[in-house]
Amino acid sequence: MSENILEMKNITKSFFGVNVLKDTRLTVKKGEVHILLGENGAGKSTLIKILSGAYAREEGTIIFDGEELSPMSPGDVIKKGISVIYQEFNLVPEMSIYENIFLGKEYSNGIRVDHKREIKESREYMEKIGLNVSPKTLISRLSVAKKQLVEIAKAISNDVKLLVLDEPTAAITDKETEMLFEIIRELKSQGIGIIYISHRMSELFEIGDVCTVMRDGEYVGTVNIKDTTEDELTEMMVGRKVSFDKIENENVDWEDVVLSVKNLGYKDLVKNVSFDLHKGEILGFAGLVGAGRTETAKTIIGDYKKDSGTVFYKGKEIGTDLSKNIKNGIVYLSEDRKDEGLILMHSVAENIALPNLDKLCRPFLNRRMERKTAREYVDSLKIKTFSELTEAKNLSGGNQQKVVIAKWLYSDADIYIFDEPTRGIDVGARDEIYNIMYELIKKKASIIMISSDLVEVLKMSDRVAVMGDGELRAVLDNDGELTQQDILKIELAEEVNNEK
Amino acid sequence: MKNKHNINLSDWIIYIGMIGIFFVFTIICSAMGKNFLNINNVMNIVNQASINAILAIGASIVILTGGIDLSVGSVVGFVGIFLAMNIKSGMPIPVAIILCLICGAVIGLFNGILISYGKVPAFITTLGSMQAVRGLAQIINGGQAVSGFPLEIGALMKTKFFGVVPIGVLYVVVFYTVMILILSYTKFGRGIYALGGNSHAARLSGIKVKKLEVIVYILCGMFAAFAGVMLLARLLYADPSAGSSYEMNAIAAAVIGGISMSGGKGKLANTVVGAIILATLTNGLQIMNVATYYQTVITGLVVIVAVFADKRKERKAE
Ligand SMILES: Nc1ncnc2c1ncn2[C@@H]1O[C@H](COP(=O)(O)OP(=O)(O)OP(=O)(O)O)[C@@H](O)[C@H]1O
Numbered sequence: 168m169s170e171n172i173l174e175m176k177n178i179t180k181s182f183f184g185v186n187v188l189k190d191t192r193l194t195v196k197k198g199e200v201h202i203l204l205g206e207n208g209a210g211k212s213t214l215i216k217i218l219s220g221a222y223a224r225e226e227g228t229i230i231f232d233g234e235e236l237s238p239m240s241p242g243d244v245i246k247k248g249i250s251v252i253y254q255e256f257n258l259v260p261e262m263s264i265y266e267n268i269f270l271g272k273e274y275s276n277g278i279r280v281d282h283k284r285e286i287k288e289s290r291e292y293m294e295k296i297g298l299n300v301s302p303k304t305l306i307s308r309l310s311v312a313k314k315q316l317v318e319i320a321k322a323i324s325n326d327v328k329l330l331v332l333d334e335p336t337a338a339i340t341d342k343e344t345e346m347l348f349e350i351i352r353e354l355k356s357q358g359i360g361i362i363y364i365s366h367r368m369s370e371l372f373e374i375g376d377v378c379t380v381m382r383d384g385e386y387v388g389t390v391n392i393k394d395t396t397e398d399e400l401t402e403m404m405v406g407r408k409v410s411f412d413k414i415e416n417e418n419v420d421w422e423d424v425v426l427s428v429k430n431l432g433y434k435d436l437v438k439n440v441s442f443d444l445h446k447g448e449i450l451g452f453a454g455l456v457g458a459g460r461t462e463t464a465k466t467i468i469g470d471y472k473k474d475s476g477t478v479f480y481k482g483k484e485i486g487t488d489l490s491k492n493i494k495n496g497i498v499y500l501s502e503d504r505k506d507e508g509l510i511l512m513h514s515v516a517e518n519i520a521l522p523n524l525d526k527l528c529r530p531f532l533n534r535r536m537e538r539k540t541a542r543e544y545v546d547s548l549k550i551k552t553f554s555e556l557t558e559a560k561n562l563s564g565g566n567q568q569k570v571v572i573a574k575w576l577y578s579d580a581d582i583y584i585f586d587e588p589t590r591g592i593d594v595g596a597r598d599e600i601y602n603i604m605y606e607l608i609k610k611k612a613s614i615i616m617i618s619s620d621l622v623e624v625l626k627m628s629d630r631v632a633v634m635g636d637g638e639l640r641a642v643l644d645n646d647g648e649l650t651q652q653d654i655l656k657i658e659l660a661e662e663v664n665n666e667k
Numbered sequence: 668m669k670n671k672h673n674i675n676l677s678d679w680i681i682y683i684g685m686i687g688i689f690f691v692f693t694i695i696c697s698a699m700g701k702n703f704l705n706i707n708n709v710m711n712i713v714n715q716a717s718i719n720a721i722l723a724i725g726a727s728i729v730i731l732t733g734g735i736d737l738s739v740g741s742v743v744g745f746v747g748i749f750l751a752m753n754i755k756s757g758m759p760i761p762v763a764i765i766l767c768l769i770c771g772a773v774i775g776l777f778n779g780i781l782i783s784y785g786k787v788p789a790f791i792t793t794l795g796s797m798q799a800v801r802g803l804a805q806i807i808n809g810g811q812a813v814s815g816f817p818l819e820i821g822a823l824m825k826t827k828f829f830g831v832v833p834i835g836v837l838y839v840v841v842f843y844t845v846m847i848l849i850l851s852y853t854k855f856g857r858g859i860y861a862l863g864g865n866s867h868a869a870r871l872s873g874i875k876v877k878k879l880e881v882i883v884y885i886l887c888g889m890f891a892a893f894a895g896v897m898l899l900a901r902l903l904y905a906d907p908s909a910g911s912s913y914e915m916n917a918i919a920a921a922v923i924g925g926i927s928m929s930g931g932k933g934k935l936a937n938t939v940v941g942a943i944i945l946a947t948l949t950n951g952l953q954i955m956n957v958a959t960y961y962q963t964v965i966t967g968l969v970v971i972v973a974v975f976a977d978k979r980k981e982r983k984a985e
Pocket residue numbers: 182183187205206207208209210211212213214254551552553560561562563564565566591593984
């Protein structure tokens with residue numbers, strides 16, 4: 168049928184003898200937003216990589232735009248009109264934004280690259296998605312969220328018939344998500360097919376038309392979004408119901424300030440930030456992209472050297488020696504697992520051990536203990552991996568994230584700064600991670616949770632700090648009456664200030 | 668529950684390669700009526716491999732961190748002259764040797780600080796110090812070779828155990844054992860791998876990456892200095908141009924042994940096999956009377972084949 172832009176049938180794929188896709192199928196119509204849903208490690212990304220030519224399929228057929236696609240290279244697939252935004256970034260860090268956008272399809276005037284034209288067109292794409300920086304900025308200078316926006320700009324700059332987005336909103340906030348949805352709707356009205364992968368359920372209902380659910384590499388079913396509910400989808404996906412209520416935290420000791428940040432400043436990214444964190448508290452950090460939340464966290468632990476201000480930890484002033492601060496019990500879980508969180512080429516066990524080597528070396532590394540501990544975390548966090556000796560790069564995105572969490576849980580710190588802890592984690596596992604956070608505060612640890620997911624912020628936080636433009640705008644009590652609107656209002660109010 | 672790690676052919680490929688090369692030479696040489704596989708020649712090979720093997724320890728740890736050290740060949744040359752001059756002037760041999768090791772450490776410190784704190788790329792830094800140290804080797808004795816010093820230093824290389832096992836083997840065994848244990852059973856060793864695997868992640872995991880990087884270059888310089896002492900003890904003659912292109916042999920041994928040039932991956936134990944493979948090639952081809960130029964060509968090709976075979980696993984996964 169010509170209505171279908173894509174039909175994938177009987178797709179099978181295994182890695183090192185383990186079947187990760189078993190006879191899976193996916194059919195996408197023109198002008199439809201097709202949600203692909205499944206737990207971490209269900210095989211969504213693998214299916215997409217087979218479509219894009221990044222992996223070779225073992226069996227199965229792909230019919231695209233009425234024509235059967237033989238296995239071909241990723242470059243040829245793009246030329247056919249399939250654009251993929253992968254879960255992990257594929258940008259060249261040492262190149263500028265516009266060079267990345269036009270990588271592999273450079274305009275030339277005669278022999279030279281036509282930089283002017285590339286810059287001009289890049290700016291148009293970037294404006295469309297609300298990325299307001301110079302196209303000449305180097306990728307390495309951008310935050311994760313902005314990198315994500317560049318990926319989107321790059322994808323829409325191709326002549327697409329089918330656009331695939333693998334967790335595009337995991338790192339961006341509601342406002343950018345709204346802009347992205349605008350673009351998706353526009354592309355959709357042009358008859359372009361969209362495959363959309365996300366673990367944020369609310370989004371699916373906002374943007375999706377049809378949803379295909381996968382479990383353990385198998386096709387479970389396809390439903391119309393209009394005719395289904397969140398509960399039904401969750402059940403199809405995990406096989407059980409998941410709750411979403413705020414749990415009351417009775418562990419906070421409001422008398423005991425464990426971390427006190429006073430007038431912290433770093434370049435123009437962190438401006439005069441002051442706040443207190445109490446024992447047993449979860450302090451949520453909300454804010455738009457570029458609000459300075461990550462930068463604040465990194466300045467506190469000493470990864471960035473502060474320009475001004477002081478940080479008191481348990482009453483004592485602390486310096487900017489990162490490894491000393493970690494040893495003292497302040498740890499930071501990075502939002503960027505690929506570049507800062509994991510050593511992808513090393514095993515799960517080695518990654519979990521890395522911040523905890525002092526514990527494991529007495530004086531020589533106890534490898535049995537290392538593996539045993541890793542195995543315990545693999546079991547308790549339900550990390551889907553062949554074994555604890557598997558290289559981290561072979562895990563699915565969400566499972567990699569769980570490894571990052573495991574390595575910091577093992578560190579037994581007093582203050583955990585979680586930066587987007589549930590980025591790319593499925594609904595079922597999300598709850599497990601929330602439970603783990605509660606376990607931590609029960610043990611009288613304190614948590615700073617930076618999150619772009621307001622549902623999560625409201626569910627978890629005792630108080631919510633709202634940042635904007637490097638400043639701490641407000642610290643709100645999450646007394647049960649706080650709403651997403653309240654937080655958004657503060658985030659946006661400051662936008663208005665900027666425009667003046 | 669799966670506890671067993673899959674035994675993988677590619678983990679063994681280097682040993683298979685080494686045995687294969689021995690096998691081929693044995694057959695060809697005996698067909699030519701020459702004697703390749705006998706205890707004396709095998710010991711000879713190991714002895715020839717020993718200096719490169721020591722240098723290759725330094726090369727391996729530096730490459731594991733994602734760096735490179737091109738200056739080690741020059742350090743070998745410099746140390747030879749420096750040591751020869753010192754013992755000629757009556758300095759006790761042990762003191763002279765310790766001075767050499769300190770020189771190696773200082774050169775390593777210089778490299779390491781420029782690379783880690785100064786952020787100068789390792790290739791550039793050590794290319795520069797390679798030239799500079801070679802220049803120093805020429806300067807300290809006006810470009811002249813040194814001879815006529817007490818020959819007791821020769822005992823450091825020429826002693827044999829049980830009449831067959833050369834002492835060079837002992838150095839190799841001791842240093843490799845210690846370094847292998849350090850790499851796999853200490854925080855420092857894990858730090859080296861982590862730094863090469865992803866320096867950002869290592870830093871944010873509390874590893875003191877800068878300090879660690881400096882120490883690695885210091886160690887590399889010290890191994891180079893020790894190799895310089897070994898070379899002098901073997902040749903009993905110090906030439907300011909001694910050791911040139913040794914850095915390449917050391918890097919080749921590491922690479923044949925499967926140390927990834929981009930850092931973070933590889934086993935030091937295999938580096939020694941890489942050094943033995945290289946020495947076997949040289950030795951075998953010499954016995955076969957193959958001209959030196961062809962030897963170089965063949966050695967070069969072996970390096971490429973070894974890396975190609977090593978990457979097989981990665982290619983297959985895709
Ligand atoms: N290159 C690889 N080598 C070995 N195993 C792999 C590789 N890529 C993926 N896998 C395995 O295949 C399974 C499916 O992975 P995939 O990345 O497709 O999951 P996913 O559905 O995208 O999950 P997530 O929501 O966490 O991103 C996982 O169990 C993973 O460990």
